[in-house]
Amino acid sequence: MNEIIGKNCATLDNLSQYYVQNGYFSPVDVLSNSETRTLRDDYESAEKELGSDEEKLGLLRAYPNRLLPSFDALTRNKKLVETARAILGEDILVWSTPLFIKEAESEKIVSWHQDLTYWKLSEFKETTCWFAISDATKKSGCMKFIPASHKTKIVPHNDTYSKNNLLSRGQEIAVEVEEDKAFYAELHAGQASFHHGLLFHGSGCNQTNDRRIGSAIRYISASMKQETGVKPLVTQVSGEDKFKNFKVAPPPEGRLLTEEFERCREDKELKKKLLF
């Protein structure tokens, strides 16, 4: 428990104090440059292999940890799981792992929002690890956080369905956001940030000539459940699951497997009903 994390030189204990106070922690050093490059290559080769199959490409972006063993391994990375444990306790599931991709010179943004607004989870015991697969800088549209805004609970949001918004509904906080107080979570490829599910956060467009690729790993406490009682697909990365509130899947046995695409399709349908 005394390992040094990131360049903030935080121990896991004072990391969790900082997180409780501010609602985020950044950066955490996770993978080396070459390990991160290998992960990116694996994802980008999979994109090429799927060619113009938009349905499968959509599933790959939503469920990289089911379709690529390398991404399942990322969710189980020792440093990430230890950090998640310092925040959530011992028993941890992975609820989802979407990729947020802004192509080079892209106008796509993510509006200010709170993650837990729409997920219909019973409690707030969730943290997102945002892992940078390419550099995330102000210029490439890194995430920005309003420190301590997680203490305000859920505020009203408007669904804008704006075409440049990467969020499914283009959801946007409908109260004033103090933009001048924003912390920009700049990360080198291979680093990660953690943020609370109630933290006000968003990101700007990508003005660089490289893709900005981030993997958002949603870690939840196994004690959570869906308010409607349905059981989405999850994986278990720490402790035990004595609650059985979700459908725990074993790690994928291979890359881009037909049965895993099928599993993802079923879960996507279930989540669509849950979220919309």
Ligand SMILES: O=C(O)CCC(=O)C(=O)O
């Ligand atoms: O990738 C981004 O810019 C935003 C991601 C985000 O909103 C999240 O992970 O909750």
